Amino acid sequence: EPEVTQTPSHQVTQMGQEVILRCVPISNHLYFYWYRQILGQKVEFLVSFYNNEISEKSEIFDDQFSVERPDGSNFTLKIRSTKLEDSAMYFCASSDQAGLNTEAFFGQGTRLTVV
Amino acid sequence: AQKITQTQPGMFVQEKEAVTLDCTYDTSDPSYGLFWYKQPSSGEMIFLIYQGSYDQQNATEGRYSLNFQKARKSANLVISASQLGDSAMYFCAMREGWTGANNLFFGTGTRLTVIP
Numbered sequence: 001e002p003e004v005t006q007t008p009s010h011q012v013t014q015m016g017q018e019v020i021l022r023c024v025p026i027s028n029h030l031y032f033y034w035y036r037q038i039l040g041q042k043v044e045f046l047v048s049f050y051n052n053e054i055s056e057k058s059e060i061f062d063d064q065f066s067v068e069r070p071d072g073s074n075f076t077l078k079i080r081s082t083k084l085e086d087s088a089m090y091f092c093a094s095s096d097q098a099g100l101n102t103e104a105f106f107g108q109g110t111r112l113t114v115v
Numbered sequence: 116a117q118k119i120t121q122t123q124p125g126m127f128v129q130e131k132e133a134v135t136l137d138c139t140y141d142t143s144d145p146s147y148g149l150f151w152y153k154q155p156s157s158g159e160m161i162f163l164i165y166q167g168s169y170d171q172q173n174a175t176e177g178r179y180s181l182n183f184q185k186a187r188k189s190a191n192l193v194i195s196a197s198q199l200g201d202s203a204m205y206f207c208a209m210r211e212g213w214t215g216a217n218n219l220f221f222g223t224g225t226r227l228t229v230i231p
Binding site: 031033035041042043044045048055056058089091093095098100101102103104105106107108109111 | 119146147148150152157158159160161162165167168206208210212217218219220221222223224
């Protein structure tokens with residue numbers, strides 16, 4: 001069964017460093033998303049991406065964040081200068097269409113720890 | 116105001132019994148979709164069931180059913196015949212239609228523990 005894959009599963013980084021979280025969405029999907037989940041809290045939307053551009057972003061997604069689809073398969077989230085409060089589980093998701101009933105398929109997440 | 120509210124941080128159920136996980140939502144959009152996701156200890160988010168705001172019948176998927184009460188803005192998940200593998204976090208989520216936005220709003224989750 002096709003799945004969304006994320007690497008690495010766990011990343012530890014020093015405050016102020018740049019990190020890139022990688023995702024390979026399901027191959028025929030066109031819509032891509034990043035969500036994050038701070039430990040013990042709810043899952044929060046960060047950004048959605050379609051047709052090589054951001055279609056929507058939340059207030060969390062400030063200038064420190066960027067997304068890119070560098071080739072036909074990868075979808076990356078970059079955090080330029082990490083802060084302690086960026087520590088969270090980051091989920092990538094993809095869907096084949098945009099619609100009210102469209103299921104988003106989630107990856108297993110990358111746990112980012114900023115020290 | 117929170118778009119999705121899950122008031123049960125933790126629930127326990129005996130194996131083979133049914134359990135209801137509560138979810139209420141807040142939206143002024145007449146078009147919306149409600150989702151339930153399961154998050155086992157391994158961390159991935161697994162889609163369980165969907166209910167559309169215009170759906171006339173409650174959604175069912177195997178042992179999962181959704182008790183959709185539109186007037187009360189509730190979308191409770193019912194798991195019948197609980198199994199040990201059902202122990203996990205369960206998240207209710209909503210997508211609104213009016214903006215054409217595709218993002219999901221999640222609740223804080225309910226941790227379900229199935230007791231043998």
